[in-house]
Amino acid sequence: MKNTKEFNGQQFQFKKKFGQNFLSDTNLLEAITNDAKICEEDNVLEIGPGAGALTKQICLKQPKKVVAVEIDKSLEPILGLTLSGFKNVEVKFGDILKIEPQEIKTWFKGEPFKVVANLPYYISTPIMFMLLENDFNLKSFTVMLQLELAQRLCAKPNTKDYGAITILLEFLGKVSLTRKVPRTLFTPQPNVDSAIVHLQIEKNKFDVSYDEFSKFVKASFSMRRKTLQNNLAKHYDLSKEQIVKALTQCGFNENIRAESLSCSQFVKLFKTIFNN
Numbered sequence: 199m200k201n202t203k204e205f206n207g208q209q210f211q212f213k214k215k216f217g218q219n220f221l222s223d224t225n226l227l228e229a230i231t232n233d234a235k236i237c238e239e240d241n242v243l244e245i246g247p248g249a250g251a252l253t254k255q256i257c258l259k260q261p262k263k264v265v266a267v268e269i270d271k272s273l274e275p276i277l278g279l280t281l282s283g284f285k286n287v288e289v290k291f292g293d294i295l296k297i298e299p300q301e302i303k304t305w306f307k308g309e310p311f312k313v314v315a316n317l318p319y320y321i322s323t324p325i326m327f328m329l330l331e332n333d334f335n336l337k338s339f340t341v342m343l344q345l346e347l348a349q350r351l352c353a354k355p356n357t358k359d360y361g362a363i364t365i366l367l368e369f370l371g372k373v374s375l376t377r378k379v380p381r382t383l384f385t386p387q388p389n390v391d392s393a394i395v396h397l398q399i400e401k402n403k404f405d406v407s408y409d410e411f412s413k414f415v416k417a418s419f420s421m422r423r424k425t426l427q428n429n430l431a432k433h434y435d436l437s438k439e440q441i442v443k444a445l446t447q448c449g450f451n452e453n454i455r456a457e458s459l460s461c462s463q464f465v466k467l468f469k470t471i472f473n474n
């Protein structure tokens with residue numbers, strides 16, 4: 199199959215290695231910007247503008263500033279034409295995972311920003327962790343993900359999809375799967391369906407350090423089939439007696455597995471163990 203398409207009178211060859219599956223359905227693109235609740239005082243970071251279809255819809259909401267980061271320099275002329283006429287947008291060419299977080303912060307002069315993106319699937323998870331773990335002044339993110347990943351992010355305890363990343367997102371705010379998107383709406387068509395996940399950041403929701411809590415949750419899930427007490431004893435300088443005491447104090451069974459606890463139950467256990 200020939201993976202080319204004409205944009206603004208120019209032939210473009212899609213590059214699989216960059217996860218290039220573009221959208222063009224205006225209703226869907228507008229719905230994504232509505233899910234992100236973009237308004238005039240917002241700053242928006244878009245990752246992977248491609249030919250600029252989503253970028254254009256973001257710009258039409260007239261936010262204060264839009265910065266779009268694209269790895270593929272060959273899209274420059276197409277993006278230039280798609281976005282001509284919009285003054286509030288700046289396109290930067292580079293790999294989002296190689297740009298210093300300090301530099302990203304300067305783009306919005308330290309002001310809060312929203313992330314809106316149809317993410318390249320091959321690096322969606324590293325991009326999400328990069329955004330969540332660098333102390334950005336993030337207001338929300340609204341991202342297109344592979345359906346399976348989206349379902350993991352929004353999973354309920356005691357299901358196979360539930361894991362450390364589910365708990366960490368809930369720790370940071372309110373997460374929701376806003377819409378499922380069939381593969382037929384992408385060009386070229388991928389082998390999987392997609393979904394939009396929206397995370398509304400709630401600052402200091404639990405009054406606990408993200409870094410310490412994140413280590414704790416990742417340690418708790420390190421061996422999924424083991425009990426929580428075994429996983430914690432392996433990663434922390436704590437005796438099994440100390441862990442069992444904390445579990446009992448919290449009202450949890452001593453043989454519980456990590457996947458049974460909700461985010462707030464994890465916070466309770468974390469505070470009980472580390473006395474904060």
Ligand code: SAM
Pocket residue numbers: 216217218219220221222245246247248249250251252253267268269270292293294295315316317318319321
């Ligand atoms: N936003 C466009 C749309 O919805 O039609 C394109 C989305 S496409 C799924 C992902 C885009 O991310 C591509 O344009 C790809 O070139 C770009 N991309 C891939 N890896 C990247 C990276 N490391 N940094 C920045 N952009 C990247």
